[in-house]
Amino acid sequence: MFRFTLFRIPVEVQPFFWVTMVLVGGVNGIDSGRGIFKILLFILAGFISILVHELGHALTARKYGASVHIVLQAFGGYAAYSGKHMSRLQSFLITAAGPAIQIVLGLVAYFALQSLPNLNETGSHFLAMLAVISIFWAVLNLLPVLPLDGGRMLESILGPARFRITLWTTIIVGVGAGMFLLTKSIIFPIILGMSAWQAFQALQENRRF
Structure with a gap:
């Protein structure tokens, strides 16, 4: 179990999060060192993207006075909040904040990739995966x-x-x-x-x- 705090929000990363990231990233690519490296980049991009998604939920809920924490688990994660009853509008905004900030992250990664033509292959591959994962995950969640x-x-x-x-x-x-x-x-x-x-x-x- 991996735990840390980000923006004063407790974050817990369960082992099966990494397992499912490997499965989604493509286990067929581990037959070579280069394939393993690309999967590691995919896992890093996925970790950042999903964490940002959950931060969107958590920071918005905290703005409305709730106590929050984040758990990354198999096939994604969730931001849990307690201590305050939310109106339907507040619940809607808390929920919408996750995919909204993830789309922004994806667009930032995409435009950074387009604006940096001389970026090395590793950086380009990482930004491309960050953009694709962020947009796909946000759209899927919507x-x-x-x-x-x-x-x-x-x-x-x-x-x-x-x-x-x-x-x-x-x-x-x-x-x-x-x-x-x-x-x-x-x-x-x-x-x-x-x-x-x-x-x-x-x-x-x-x-x-």
Whole structure:
């Protein structure tokens, strides 16, 4: 377990975070020293990008008076906050802050890459991965699928009285997006499929999840 503090926010990085980063980065590339180096760059870029994403949530929640901490775990992470009840608007803004700042990070990395034509191969590769990971992760999280950020934002907009609409949206978008991504990766369709299945179970049992 790796722990540190950033901007006075406790951060915990669980071992399976690194394992899933290797899996997403492509285990097929470890057959050579160069492949291993690229995977290490991918892990570093992913760590920075996902940490910035969670910092967006945590810093916004702290601004509203909550106590916060960040956990990076398998397939991503979360920013937990307690000590203050948030309004639906505050919850929406806290949730939206994560992908918003991650998109900004991705754009900064992209424009830095375009502005530095003489950057060495390692630097160029790192910036390219940072841009791709940041934009892809932010867009994926904006899908209206619980428990992703987009699903939480939709839940904040619709409120508890229309929670079944949020669940149905999770099922439809989760299945559709999962099928679309099936030709590109197996990991993300599994995550979306599990989200859709949980939403279906919640509908059947008439409970939240």
